[in-house]
Amino acid sequence: MKRPRGSTSRLAAVLELASPGERGASRRAVLMHALPCFNARGIEAATIEDLRQRSGQSVGTIYHHFRNKEGVAAALFFAGFDDQSRAIAERTADAPDAQAVVAALVAAYVEWVSALPELAAFLFLARETIAQGPYGAELARRLEARYAPIDARLAEGVRAGLIAELPAELIPALVLGGTESYCRAWLAGRRRARPTAHAGLLAEAAWRGIAA
Amino acid sequence: MKRPRGSTSRLAAVLELASPGERGASRRAVLMHALPCFNARGIEAATIEDLRQRSGQSVGTIYHHFRNKEGVAAALFFAGFDDQSRAIAERTADAPDAQAVVAALVAAYVEWVSALPELAAFLFLARETIAQGPYGAELARRLEARYAPIDARLAEGVRAGLIAELPAELIPALVLGGTESYCRAWLAGRRRARPTAHAGLLAEAAWRGIAA
Amino acid sequence: MKRPRGSTSRLAAVLELASPGERGASRRAVLMHALPCFNARGIEAATIEDLRQRSGQSVGTIYHHFRNKEGVAAALFFAGFDDQSRAIAERTADAPDAQAVVAALVAAYVEWVSALPELAAFLFLARETIAQGPYGAELARRLEARYAPIDARLAEGVRAGLIAELPAELIPALVLGGTESYCRAWLAGRRRARPTAHAGLLAEAAWRGIAA
Amino acid sequence: MKRPRGSTSRLAAVLELASPGERGASRRAVLMHALPCFNARGIEAATIEDLRQRSGQSVGTIYHHFRNKEGVAAALFFAGFDDQSRAIAERTADAPDAQAVVAALVAAYVEWVSALPELAAFLFLARETIAQGPYGAELARRLEARYAPIDARLAEGVRAGLIAELPAELIPALVLGGTESYCRAWLAGRRRARPTAHAGLLAEAAWRGIAA
């Protein structure tokens, strides 16, 4: 099973946003190299010593920038999560109608996952851990912030008679379920084609699934 | 976040199949009580001491029946996986056409998850761990065995012009992606209604997503 | 480093003496296969499970014949020790004078070690363990029994003016030290030629070392 | 059986060479107290808890300085081995002829063993373990370095007609066998007189054993 590798520079750009400038260099170095550590062995199993060796930073520096190992994971998670949110927001912002919103959401999602596969894998890996830990409330807040505008746009679609009257709690699963499922399988090495290759088909199927 | 609790007797029946009779009693006790341990803290973080205390068995007995902690997780995983496979096979066996196959698959899935939520949560939790560990090949074999008949039925549907000509690697995501996504959210306490409540809608949406 | 291998049948004969007949078969099987286990990993590190697997006997049988693991080691040690004593006694019995006693002792020693290298290695390996354990007194008694007649013969040699007047506690080291040293090195794979190849030279050197 | 006790300060000096200065204090403390632990029960049977308690260091510190228990044993072994080598090299360096080399070697050996009996006992105890473990090659290298100059001096003696033409692989056993044998017996409490008491006799006997 060959797992996809993303571009280092793209990742660097994401982390630059999270810890900008000269000052943030050592912090970025830790996050950058923590990613493969966490992905390879899991958050629990990765050790501070792993992070120290790969990042070239000292133990003290890691603890200076992050409270503890969980703090490293959370910082990395939110750096990825926020970049993903930004990508989704940008794409969906100017979609003219509900179907275009769905298409934009799916497209933004698969493009982001295809561009940053390691970070995407980490988001799947860390999500439950983060949700149950001390940053769970923060995650819930940011999820709400990400999806509220989209939910509003889809609600419009329902009122306009374009989207079927479905239980609200079912919509997210119907819209992104297939896309997420394919992305997970690709990230795990169980699918060949990049998610972007199927963006159109995934968006169409999602739309047909909820269309009136 | 209230997480769903399943019936103990239903779980007992599943484990009885895996380790039958008087002889298997201590083995079953370990598996039965390992489930909440693993679900609460994760496989890595759960300790043998946790398993020992909850199951009332000795450390030696755990290691006698299972090679190591990973062995306990694998045994539990395959007990659940196989029961899920059996449920799917039973339901889909006598479906008259492709659409009925999709409906039966979705129904079997949501019913199984709703009946055994803790075991279902564990299957999601353990899947990647199992896939990457020494039982990965075994899992791949059993996945193939589970889905081969269903793939064949859907291929019929494509030939009959009922299902669109889609890339084969996309189909599983389109058929079960939404269902899995909803089940994950429900198991995590982020959705109220049991998956069974939406079985029909999930099946319809899935079918519209792949229909010609 | 290739370590020398002895003949199985020769070993079988030694153990047959220790546990004779049909009745002693399972006991012999344990001792026979315990030898390579102990030699390979050391007495402490060898496990009952090792002995069980190689010997084909059950755990219960091992504990039935020997009180515990130490008991297996002790039984094997004394089986070897006693056979070695017998070989030495036979050879030295009819030596006409002190020099012949020394030659016979060295010859008996190197021949026994060359014929039963694994057992010889075990005697070196186990000696200190046995000497310090509950069988220490027994070992001291049997050592006394082995060397008393030889010491008497050498004392004659001193009185006859053939052997120098040396401190009694020095004699054993001078007589067998070189031989033992070579045998240890050969058993450890650090020497090529069988000890028997140097029997004459070792005996001559030993004699010159103590001769008046 | 009273076992000989050496002077603590002499041992301290040896270990000071191995881990010098203020920085090496905790490392030295571990080695110093590991010696009686290993000698009393054997390397395998001695526990890290023993070492921790006697040395007053923490478990973490032991593992920080040495990779594992085997690493403690190896460090102690080589500290002793190297000091012994140095003592031998010093003594034999300015011996005028082959007989003087033999006498110097025996003298250096018995003096070192008499001065550091616990360390000497440990060298006998650990030798096979070290030889078979990951430091076996290192030991072979250092043995070669220790004995190469002495072998060269003895080879001169053979050419000069002072030493008999004996198989090369026999010489070490003839020269040091008796000495080693006596030292082992003394260290085990089976002999009273310090090896130094017999240095002259041991050297004479060794020389007569190999003289032309």
Added chain:
DNA sequence: GATGAATGAGCATTCATTCAT
């Protein structure tokens, strides 16, 4: 006599975290 499942004390080792320099 023979068996092997069950036991649980005991062990080597790891690793997140601290804090003096």
Added chain:
DNA sequence: CATGAATGAATGCTCATTCAT
């Protein structure tokens, strides 16, 4: 700000021994 030696609680696992069958 940076460092990395020191800490020791916690963990997975082993294995000699027992005993009911």
